[in-house]
Amino acid sequence: TLSDRLTSVLSDLRGKGRLSETDIDTTCREIRIALLEADVALPVVRAFVKQIKERAKGAEVSEALNPAQQVVKIVNEELVGVLGGETRRVRFAKNPPTVIMLAGLQGSGKTTLAGKLARWLKNQGHTPMLAACDLQRPNAVNQLQIVGQRAGVEVFAPEPGNGVGDPVDVARRAVADARSRQYDVLVVDTAGRLGVDEELMRQAADIRDAVNPDETLFVLDAMVGQDAVNTAEAFRDGVGFNGVVLTKLDGDARGGAALSVREVTGQPILFASNGEGLDEFDVFHPDRMASRILGMGDVLSLIEQAEQAFEEGQAEKAAQKMSEGDFTLEDFLEQMQAVRKMGPIANILGMLPGAANMKDQLGQIDEKHLDRVQAIIRGMTPAERADPKMINGSRRLRIANGSGVGVSDVNQLVDRFFDAKKMMTKMAGQFGLPGSAGRGA
Numbered sequence: 001t002l003s004d005r006l007t008s009v010l011s012d013l014r015g016k017g018r019l020s021e022t023d024i025d026t027t028c029r030e031i032r033i034a035l036l037e038a039d040v041a042l043p044v045v046r047a048f049v050k051q052i053k054e055r056a057k058g059a060e061v062s063e064a065l066n067p068a069q070q071v072v073k074i075v076n077e078e079l080v081g082v083l084g085g086e087t088r089r090v091r092f093a094k095n096p097p098t099v100i101m102l103a104g105l106q107g108s109g110k111t112t113l114a115g116k117l118a119r120w121l122k123n124q125g126h127t128p129m130l131a132a133c134d135l136q137r138p139n140a141v142n143q144l145q146i147v148g149q150r151a152g153v154e155v156f157a158p159e160p161g162n163g164v165g166d167p168v169d170v171a172r173r174a175v176a177d178a179r180s181r182q183y184d185v186l187v188v189d190t191a192g193r194l195g196v197d198e199e200l201m202r203q204a205a206d207i208r209d210a211v212n213p214d215e216t217l218f219v220l221d222a223m224v225g226q227d228a229v230n231t232a233e234a235f236r237d238g239v240g241f242n243g244v245v246l247t248k249l250d251g252d253a254r255g256g257a258a259l260s261v262r263e264v265t266g267q268p269i270l271f272a273s274n275g276e277g278l279d280e281f282d283v284f285h286p287d288r289m290a291s292r293i294l295g296m297g298d299v300l301s302l303i304e305q306a307e308q309a310f311e312e313g314q315a316e317k318a319a320q321k322m323s324e325g326d327f328t329l330e331d332f333l334e335q336m337q338a339v340r341k342m343g344p345i346a347n348i349l350g351m352l353p354g355a356a357n358m359k360d361q362l363g364q365i366d367e368k369h370l371d372r373v374q375a376i377i378r379g380m381t382p383a384e385r386a387d388p389k390m391i392n393g394s395r396r397l398r399i400a401n402g403s404g405v406g407v408s409d410v411n412q413l414v415d416r417f418f419d420a421k422k423m424m425t426k427m428a429g430q431f432g433l434p435g436s437a438g439r440g441a
């Protein structure tokens with residue numbers, strides 16, 4: 001399997017220190033296979049892998065990860081970037097109703113989505129209405145009415161018994177009805193065919209022209225795989241759309257369609273549908289999709305662990321430095337950043353045993369003060385951070401100006417640092433912190 005192959009690449013490369021061209025090529029070959037197996041379209045795979053190689057070549061060498069892990073990390077970041085770089089919310093019209101038109105092949109999940117969208121909009125305080133503009137299939141109007149009932153929203157439908165109505169006319173009247181009865185969003189369900197066909201496109205384009213949608217969402221079944229590109233291009237050229245919804249993500253599709261469609265049409269993915277139920281629907285999460293497309297969840301969590309372990313290693317090194325008395329402001333800044341990455345300091349300390357008894361003190365921790373401390377240290381030169389004794393009066397003034405604080409703030413920080421260092425050295429001696437026994441370099 002892919003995972004096995006990757007694990008072997010990972011172990012092959014483990015221990016090497018540099019990101020060589022061979023490392024990059026070997027890993028990229030695996031990435032390419034992973035993307036193809038996820039049904040990403042071939043031209044998209046080619047372009048994407050090329051981009052990855054460029055970035056990997058320029059990448060800084062990480063101390064925490066081996067080369068293969070580094071490349072996978074880069075791939076994951078790029079994927080998240082491409083999938084979500086322009087993630088956006090629904091754009092609502094200044095003058096309601098906001099018109100959202102759904103377009104896509106038959107069976108892609110438009111009618112189901114109409115209900116989900118309506119429920120979601122309602123939960124956000126909107127008053128949506130659905131418009132039944134699929135007059136192609138005999139039961140389509142009825143299906144939307146059932147969906148509307150479940151979602152608890154009104155459905156605008158042609159009067160029954162008038163023969164096959166005109167979907168463009170229904171759409172136009174639905175907008176007028178929504179406006180006059182003050183519904184603020186109208187979701188327009190349209191017809192689809194099993195394959196791309198001219199008549200369908202023309203009808204969808206006519207509906208579009210009649211209602212002038214604020215959002216035209218292309219609804220795509222994630223299970224279609226390689227076909228996604230052709231279908232998306234046909235709808236882009238025939239109707240045009242400015243957003244994508246992926247459906248049936250509860251199936252076993254790896255979701256390569258997401259990347260293909262994003263790359264080929266340039267339009268963002270707004271929502272993801274993952275089931276038949278009304279609530280099986282969410283705004284699109286690029287990170288989840290990236291991990292799914294790569295199919296390397298295990299590798300990705302390994303990478304996270306490796307980075308975390310590296311940071312812990314750093315912390316140990318810092319403790320050792322402390323006990324030896326050569327802890328610098330640079331170390332201090334690093335430690336502070338590492339800890340703060342985990343969240344607000346009070347929350348972290350709050351997790352310690354006995355923290356309940358120190359609620360008041362925790363409440364007093366001032367994150368802004370910590371920001372200020374970081375800013376001051378960043379305003380120092382590396383030499384000053386390494387040897388704070390050299391920070392004389394004129395240097396203090398320069399640092400204060402550069403960091404946007406007063407000289408007294410800088411004075412306080414430097415004084416406190418020396419106090420703390422004295423105390424730490426004493427404590428380290430007392431408690432036998434690392435530094436002496438059994439520790440390799």
Ligand code: GDP
Nearest residue numbers: 106107108109110111112247248273274275276
């Ligand atoms: P339309 O022809 O585009 O309107 O598609 P429908 O909304 O009628 O959906 C076609 C079929 O797919 C129906 O059986 C739906 O229940 C099903 N369906 C729609 N969305 C999803 C989804 O996200 N997951 C799953 N498993 N089924 C879905």
Ligand code: MG
Nearest residue numbers: 110111134140
């Ligand atoms: Mg339908």
